[in-house]
Amino acid sequence: MFENIFGIHEQALMVQGQRMGVLAANLANADTPGYKARDIDFAAVLSQNQGDTSLPLAVTDGVHITLGGSDSSPGELKFRNPYQASLDGNTVEMPVEQAAFSETNVRYQASLTFINTRISELTLAINGS
Amino acid sequence: MSLFDVFNVSGSAMNAETIRLNTTASNLANAESVNGDVSKVYRARHPVFQAMMNSQSGLDDDQDASSGVRVMGVVESAAPPLQTYAPDNPLADKDGYVYTSNVNSIEEMANMISANRSFSTDVEAINTARDLLLKVISMGH
Numbered sequence: 001m002f003e004n005i006f007g008i009h010e011q012a013l014m015v016q017g018q019r020m021g022v023l024a025a026n027l028a029n030a031d032t033p034g035y036k037a038r039d040i041d042f043a044a045v046l047s048q049n050q051g052d053t054s055l056p057l058a059v060t061d062g063v064h065i066t067l068g069g070s071d072s073s074p075g076e077l078k079f080r081n082p083y084q085a086s087l088d089g090n091t092v093e094m095p096v097e098q099a100a101f102s103e104t105n106v107r108y109q110a111s112l113t114f115i116n117t118r119i120s121e122l123t124l125a126i127n128g129s
Numbered sequence: 130m131s132l133f134d135v136f137n138v139s140g141s142a143m144n145a146e147t148i149r150l151n152t153t154a155s156n157l158a159n160a161e162s163v164n165g166d167v168s169k170v171y172r173a174r175h176p177v178f179q180a181m182m183n184s185q186s187g188l189d190d191d192q193d194a195s196s197g198v199r200v201m202g203v204v205e206s207a208a209p210p211l212q213t214y215a216p217d218n219p220l221a222d223k224d225g226y227v228y229t230s231n232v233n234s235i236e237e238m239a240n241m242i243s244a245n246r247s248f249s250t251d252v253e254a255i256n257t258a259r260d261l262l263l264k265v266i267s268m269g270h
């Protein structure tokens with residue numbers, strides 16, 4: 001009964017933590033010439049970890065297309081498409097990264113809150129008071 | 130890659146921005162430095178940043194998320210120094226000319242503001258990671 005008490009949030013916490021690290025690296029390299037900003041596709045990683053129920057198309061040759069149009073496996077870091085290219089080849093856009101960072105922060109805290117609530121519920125059930 | 134890497138990555142960026150601030154301070158301090166020898170006059174210095182890929186996770190460089198910043202080197206500006214005729218100056222060469230450093234004060238001020246902003250962002254990232262980790266520690270209490 002206890003193997004899945006936290007549901008999706010256990011994995012969500014891990015992936016959000018990883019994403020936060022990637023975004024921090026983007027912010028750290030905001031002034032590095034030629035640096036390409038990267039990000040994690042959160043939904044793709046989560047559906048992979050959850051065990052995607054849709055059947056994949058078998059790829060036996062390099063020219064075969066995959067279902068869904070994405071040719072890279074989920075969980076891979078992907079390069080961000082900049083809104084405005086800069087001359088030094090850096091694709092970090094500070095406002096975009098900061099917004100993504102704070103979004104990840106909120107999502108991380110939301111998952112934490114859900115887990116904490118679950119723990120409180122279980123403690124209440126165990127104590128029965 | 131975990132939240133703990135934020136400390137290393139942002140820490141290295143703060144170090145790089147500090148070096149950038151140091152060169153800016155040096156450039157601004159020497160903005161009016163003169164020399165009679167054109168090869169010895171102070172020239173504006175600027176650090177060159179480079180992403181530092183960390184391959185410890187076993188992933189190849191493209192997939193490794195923890196890329197801190199390091200200063201690859203400090204380059205001197207190639208802009209020509211300002212030549213001024215000042216025969217009274219004790220540093221003047223035999224033709225009476227002194228050379229002022231090629232520091233562009235406006236550029237340096239803008240550089241300083243940019244370094245300041247980047248530093249603040251890195252501090253903010255570290256604070257956020259710390260807050261989240263502290264919450265993880267107190268989970269269930």
